[in-house]
Structures are given as C-alpha cells and as structure tokens.
Amino acid sequence: MYLGKIFSTQLLDNQIKDSMLFILENTLHLRTLFSGLTISPEDLIDSVIAIWVIINLPERFKTTMEVWLGKCEVEKKSPSLNDTWEVMRKFLQQDKSNHNPNNQALIASKANSNTEQYHQQKRKTEGDYPRCTPGWHNPLTRHDESECNFLKREAKNQLSPS
Helix, strand or coil, X not given: CHHHHHHHCCCCHHHHHHHHHHHHHHHHHHHHHHHCCCCCHHHHHXXXXXXXXXXXXXXXXXXXXXXXXXXXHHCCCCCCHHHHHHHHHHHHHHHHHHHCHHHHHHXXXXXXXXXXXXXXXXHHHHXXXXXXXXXXXXXXXXXXXXXXXXXXXXXXXXXXXX
C-alpha cells in the first residue's frame, strides 16, 4: 500500500517539498515493514508492477481500484498482480454485461416492475385512491353506484327501525 502512495504522488512545482516529505515518510514505513521480514524479490516486483498497473489504468477503473486498494490496506497486504488482474477481469465482465442489450432490457423491465409495485403499495398504504363516504358515492372509484357498500349501508340503516 505504501508503494501505491509513493507511486501515485504527483510532484507539482508548488508542492514539491510536501510531496517529497510524503514519499520519504512512506519509504520509511516500507523499510520498517521489510526490516523484520524476509520478502522475496519476486513478491516485491509483483507488488510494484501491480501498483504501476493500477495507477495507469483508464479513468473508468478508478473507483473499482480505489475500493480494491482500500481492501488491501485493511487486510495489511500489498496488491499482487494476479489479484489485481482478477479484480479488473470481474470489472470488465460486469461492465460487459451492463452494456449487453438483452441485459439492459431485463434490467429495465425489472426496474419498471419494481416501480409499479412500489406505487401500488404506496397507493394502498397512503390511501391516496378515491373513496366513498357514508351516504355518498364517489364517481372516481372503480365500482358503480349500484355496488357501493356505503350507499347500501346507508339505505339499510334508513329502512331498518332503530
């Protein structure tokens, strides 16, 4: 991870001193990590190349790789080239399926179905559909006046002696 921080540091004229201090600080962290360990040159080269690949990826990979590097940092491990390729492969596979016209149609139909279900549930729970009230039939409802329970109930109450 420290390699990533070092390699992704931009050396700008107005911030050169801060940038160099940042690089030196991360280099010290790397030295501390490697001081008690025996790491093979192959593993070190693998990590360096993986970081280089991540830094030089096109912009559309940026978020995916930031998440991947964050995961590596949490797990206290340097990204390997194989693991980096696996993350990129999954991204490409997902990206390809998102651009497939058949998948897009399926996603759109599911979204429309979910939206319609949401609105139906909302209508039922919030009561924003037209209603009849006792003694009055609302013509905006889905039933006829002859089927209106409120009118039937009102008529029944008027006919029965109290």
